[in-house]
Amino acid sequence: MTRAETIPTTPTRERPETPVSTPGRVGESTTRADGVPKVTGEFEYSSDLWMDGMLYGATLRSPHPHANIWSVDTSEAEAVPGIFAVLTHEDVPGRKVCGMEVPDQPVLAWERVRYQGEPIALVAADHPETARRALEKISVEYEVLDPITDAEEAMREDTPKLHLSGNLLRHIHVVHGDVDTAEADVVVEGEYEVGMQDQAFLGPESGLAVPDGRGGVDLYISTQWLHIDRDQVAESLGLEPDQVRLHLSGVGGAFGGREDLSMQIHSCLLALHTGRPVKMMYNREESFYGHVHRHPARMRYEHGATRDGKLVYIKARLVFDGGAYASSSNAVCLNAGTFACGPYDVPNALVDSYMLYTNNPPCGAMRGFGAVQVCFAHEAQMDKLAKALGMDPVELRIKNAIKPGDRFPFGQEVPPPAPVAELLERLKAMPMPEEEDITGRDLRRLPGGVSNVTHGEGVRRGVGYAVGYKNVGFSAGFDDYSTAKVTLSVEGGEPLVRVHTAAAEVGQGIVTLEAQIARTELGVNKIAVLPADTSIDSAGSTSASRQSYVTGAAVKAACEAVREKVFARVREEFGEDPDGLSIEDGNVVAEGHGIVVPLAELLDGEEIGELVKYRHKPTYPLDENGQGDAHVQFAFAAQRAIVEVDEELGLVRVVEVATTQDVGKAMNPQALEGQIEGGIAQGLGLALLEEIQVKEGRIQNASFTDYLLPTILDMPPVKMEILELADPDAPYGLKGVGEPPTIASTPAIVAALRDATGRELNRVPVKPEHIVGISGPTGQPPQPGSRGPAAERA
Amino acid sequence: MEFLQPATWREALEAKSAHHEAVPIFGGTDVMVEMNFDRRRPGYVLDLTRVPEIQVWERENGKFRVGAGVTYTRIITDLKNELPALAMASRTVGSPQIRNRGTVGGNLGTSSPAGDALPPLYASDAEVELASVEGIRRVPVGEFVTGPKRNVLRREELIWGFIIPEAEGPQQYAKIGTRNAMVIAVCSFGLALHPARRKVGTCIGSAAPTPVRAKEAEEFIEGVLAEGDLWETRGAISEAALRRFGEMVEMSARPISDVRGTAEYRRRAVGVLARRTLSWAWAEYRDGR
Numbered sequence A: 001m002t003r004a005e006t007i008p009t010t011p012t013r014e015r016p017e018t019p020v021s022t023p024g025r026v027g028e029s030t031t032r033a034d035g036v037p038k039v040t041g042e043f044e045y046s047s048d049l050w051m052d053g054m055l056y057g058a059t060l061r062s063p064h065p066h067a068n069i070w071s072v073d074t075s076e077a078e079a080v081p082g083i084f085a086v087l088t089h090e091d092v093p094g095r096k097v098c099g100m101e102v103p104d105q106p107v108l109a110w111e112r113v114r115y116q117g118e119p120i121a122l123v124a125a126d127h128p129e130t131a132r133r134a135l136e137k138i139s140v141e142y143e144v145l146d147p148i149t150d151a152e153e154a155m156r157e158d159t160p161k162l163h164l165s166g167n168l169l170r171h172i173h174v175v176h177g178d179v180d181t182a183e184a185d186v187v188v189e190g191e192y193e194v195g196m197q198d199q200a201f202l203g204p205e206s207g208l209a210v211p212d213g214r215g216g217v218d219l220y221i222s223t224q225w226l227h228i229d230r231d232q233v234a235e236s237l238g239l240e241p242d243q244v245r246l247h248l249s250g251v252g253g254a255f256g257g258r259e260d261l262s263m264q265i266h267s268c269l270l271a272l273h274t275g276r277p278v279k280m281m282y283n284r285e286e287s288f289y290g291h292v293h294r295h296p297a298r299m300r301y302e303h304g305a306t307r308d309g310k311l312v313y314i315k316a317r318l319v320f321d322g323g324a325y326a327s328s329s330n331a332v333c334l335n336a337g338t339f340a341c342g343p344y345d346v347p348n349a350l351v352d353s354y355m356l357y358t359n360n361p362p363c364g365a366m367r368g369f370g371a372v373q374v375c376f377a378h379e380a381q382m383d384k385l386a387k388a389l390g391m392d393p394v395e396l397r398i399k400n401a402i403k404p405g406d407r408f409p410f411g412q413e414v415p416p417p418a419p420v421a422e423l424l425e426r427l428k429a430m431p432m433p434e435e436e437d438i439t440g441r442d443l444r445r446l447p448g449g450v451s452n453v454t455h456g457e458g459v460r461r462g463v464g465y466a467v468g469y470k471n472v473g474f475s476a477g478f479d480d481y482s483t484a485k486v487t488l489s490v491e492g493g494e495p496l497v498r499v500h501t502a503a504a505e506v507g508q509g510i511v512t513l514e515a516q517i518a519r520t521e522l523g524v525n526k527i528a529v530l531p532a533d534t535s536i537d538s539a540g541s542t543s544a545s546r547q548s549y550v551t552g553a554a555v556k557a558a559c560e561a562v563r564e565k566v567f568a569r570v571r572e573e574f575g576e577d578p579d580g581l582s583i584e585d586g587n588v589v590a591e592g593h594g595i596v597v598p599l600a601e602l603l604d605g606e607e608i609g610e611l612v613k614y615r616h617k618p619t620y621p622l623d624e625n626g627q628g629d630a631h632v633q634f635a636f637a638a639q640r641a642i643v644e645v646d647e648e649l650g651l652v653r654v655v656e657v658a659t660t661q662d663v664g665k666a667m668n669p670q671a672l673e674g675q676i677e678g679g680i681a682q683g684l685g686l687a688l689l690e691e692i693q694v695k696e697g698r699i700q701n702a703s704f705t706d707y708l709l710p711t712i713l714d715m716p717p718v719k720m721e722i723l724e725l726a727d728p729d730a731p732y733g734l735k736g737v738g739e740p741p742t743i744a745s746t747p748a749i750v751a752a753l754r755d756a757t758g759r760e761l762n763r764v765p766v767k768p769e770h771i772v773g774i775s776g777p778t779g780q781p782p783q784p785g786s787r788g789p790a791a792e793r794a
Numbered sequence B: 001m002e003f004l005q006p007a008t009w010r011e012a013l014e015a016k017s018a019h020h021e022a023v024p025i026f027g028g029t030d031v032m033v034e035m036n037f038d039r040r041r042p043g044y045v046l047d048l049t050r051v052p053e054i055q056v057w058e059r060e061n062g063k064f065r066v067g068a069g070v071t072y073t074r075i076i077t078d079l080k081n082e083l084p085a086l087a088m089a090s091r092t093v094g095s096p097q098i099r100n101r102g103t104v105g106g107n108l109g110t111s112s113p114a115g116d117a118l119p120p121l122y123a124s125d126a127e128v129e130l131a132s133v134e135g136i137r138r139v140p141v142g143e144f145v146t147g148p149k150r151n152v153l154r155r156e157e158l159i160w161g162f163i164i165p166e167a168e169g170p171q172q173y174a175k176i177g178t179r180n181a182m183v184i185a186v187c188s189f190g191l192a193l194h195p196a197r198r199k200v201g202t203c204i205g206s207a208a209p210t211p212v213r214a215k216e217a218e219e220f221i222e223g224v225l226a227e228g229d230l231w232e233t234r235g236a237i238s239e240a241a242l243r244r245f246g247e248m249v250e251m252s253a254r255p256i257s258d259v260r261g262t263a264e265y266r267r268r269a270v271g272v273l274a275r276r277t278l279s280w281a282w283a284e285y286r287d288g289r
Ligand SMILES: Cc1cc2nc3c(=O)[nH]c(=O)nc-3n(C[C@H](O)[C@H](O)[C@H](O)COP(=O)(O)OP(=O)(O)OC[C@H]3O[C@@H](n4cnc5c(N)ncnc54)[C@H](O)[C@@H]3O)c2cc1C
Pocket: B023, B024, B025, B026, B027, B028, B029, B030, B031, B032, B033, B048, B068, B092, B093, B094, B095, B098, B101, B102, B103, B104, B105, B106, B107, B108, B109, B110, B114, B115, B116, B117, B157, B158, B159, B160, B182, B183, B184, B185
């Protein structure tokens, strides 16, 4: 195969332009630079990348959840006209495995496949259709093995091991006080289950790898964390990190699903092998196999309390299905173990959180990261306890609410602010929506919506409350830093600030926030946020609700460093005391006597640039009893859901969700509202709709026809009350806001359903079957050979 | 792949007769999904969107003759009073985009048991008009659909459209989906009262290999209405009779369990829908509508 002679260095279709946002400082709502292009369809996502002479990559995936591979024959595929490369594990020049926490996942499988959809071979062709067809010509000889599809089964001693290290991927054991001697007047027990939710980002995995002609590669990619991708790609390609340059492309949502690699190494392998740019793009179905999902969980709880409603002890046994490979399961297991008891002051607790390998789809990061599953369970338990005590469920929560100075069950002292009781009190005080007459309503305001299933028959109303919390930032000793470079210059006579970080904009608005911070700190209106890439050091992941905090702090610190230099120069040249100086509208201003010098004049053609690495307070791993200062910041949100349920049909309309949340500082109020509403929508999805159904290791509904996301008709209006209690350690006092709304909404909605129906509903998503009281996950299994009605239509 | 684009119905029939394997496409909301998923790689695609003849509806002796290319949106706007159940069903289809492109003709072509346009056609004894260069034939919709995604369309034929009597009484359509919009039916139910003929038409959707009429339930309720002189007196149907009607509809369903719902739920839900839709339609009838 000949190498392309001239290699253009950047794709002809550019990555999103450097966003220029409308003026706005910290605390103001600003218009997003990418807002209009996204709404009008002009925004360039990574799936739009295009380059002259590029090839299309495609992936051969295992149809079996568990099998030995005896041979892979690529000869027929190689002979297909238009095919430029067919690669297997033998063509991976460097490390043949990858993984964020544990490198246990083959870049391309050899000897064994452990989940349905595991990549085995790659092709590159001059047309996507040619690539797809060539995949069919690769013959793989499998010996199909029984899949291990149940986490409990995986835990048993006599179950075959999926990995050399065994099937137990992580166990977190938290001992707090002594549950054995604790005496309770009232005890409630429960078992809860959470199904496998998907991030369901709308822009499927895609990217473009461009060889640089010198052995290295540029990868244009949508991801959450450029540097962890870069490091893994370089390792597997056998290259130095600086030979692999990543550039953030337009990201169509992430929610955790882009923390792991998908086609990053694959496209680079194909590009280096063919010497041509290679684009890879999954379709919707492949996307369901191409990224990790939220961990399904089975959780057993026991709560003990005094007669007057003080928690005495909590016992929890949590079992998570990690699927075939580790992904970020370690950290999810730790999070679940530490947050298992909820934001309550409990003197005694025993928590065992287990994470297992199985042959199910790999699970990893998703918004809420371990806190979502346990919150569903601990909040159901609190309601159960309230019922057993004859107490108001909100009163019970307030009575036990954790507060600064208390200790979490994992030993860490609760840092201020931790306004759990206040959030609940305010929530309770929020006005209820007016109850609308059931008859004569527009169908869209009834369960079932336009499908016309009820005109009020069978409809009951219910109200439910929940409160949840989680950590912001990476935990347990992780070196969780971010890097920012801020450069002040004068262009066209006007001061301009360039902000450069590697923080991935995945829709949350970090690029807007970076500009707001620079504008606030440097008093300059024109801010250019440069495209994120690996030419600067890491910003860490866009996950764990951490980017505003960590990259925000890095940008703030870099701005401060630039400002100090400006002031130093002013002192040198004008003898002004820096203490009284500030920058306003591009002028250095001295307190009391106005403009000292315009920046344009002061800089005189020079630039002032500062590069800053920011680290938050250190965290520490847990000890063998699950004790330690593991987390840096905690974010809390409480929610109230009002639902209407058709008792006979099990269909639901969520009428309203009200929420209180402490955000430290509302950096950009409109973006904050977006995060809260979006988070609630995702929590509603888990409560009522969203589940990847897996049967014997196989996904049954890999499409948006059958993986149902909430629509605008399913999503209720949201009432919110925002608390801004500053965290003294965080920039501007802010708290991460991306995840907390997702955590409390699922249990609040299900609590409301229980209130309306009196049913136990201990599994999410709650299905109509469960509401009407038809037990069992499936009635009668489909008849072999008979293609049923609904199955006919995908 | 070749793309055939006839400008007239005649040309379309000729094209189909020359290329039996050609896949007709109108809204493409089923065809394109199949092609995008690579489930279908047709050698020829026969685009019918340029054929004006099938994009009209007309009255024909108290009946409506509706072309295969009339979209859901047009049915909702043009025929909501004349064909209420079909208009109600059309409102439940997909999203505005899908309703702007999708057609009843395509729904018939696909012949899915979950097709929302089908139960109203069954409940009103509609006929499907099929055509080839040789001529036309009309087939009752219940005979047209023979199984899941199977029908009696011959390889040289196209669907011209369907013929459906104008509503002579209240009609209803109700559909279960776990989501409140944009959802494929878990199960559904269509109902039409025919006061002049003293008949009640029904059809269960998505709870058997094809849409099915609940014949016994129809006969039962017709008996109740006749015995009590209810057509004449416009008196109320007893709660017990409504319940029994629902139970009999349940018994006519032959549902399966799949990712969208269990067989047991489907069965129970069609019973509830049957009872409710009958009560609504009867209430309208009593109000003189
Ligand atoms: C997002 C989405 C949501 C949907 N929601 C629903 C829903 O809620 N309810 C529902 O019932 N369906 C739904 N569908 C399926 C689809 O929209 C309907 O079946 C629609 O009626 C198809 O009409 P069409 O004109 O697009 O058909 P096309 O896709 O063009 O054709 C469908 C079939 O009919 C054949 N055909 C079309 N016209 C003729 C003709 N004149 N003669 C012979 N054969 C013909 C085609 O060859 C093909 O086999 C949905 C589809 C999508 C993509």
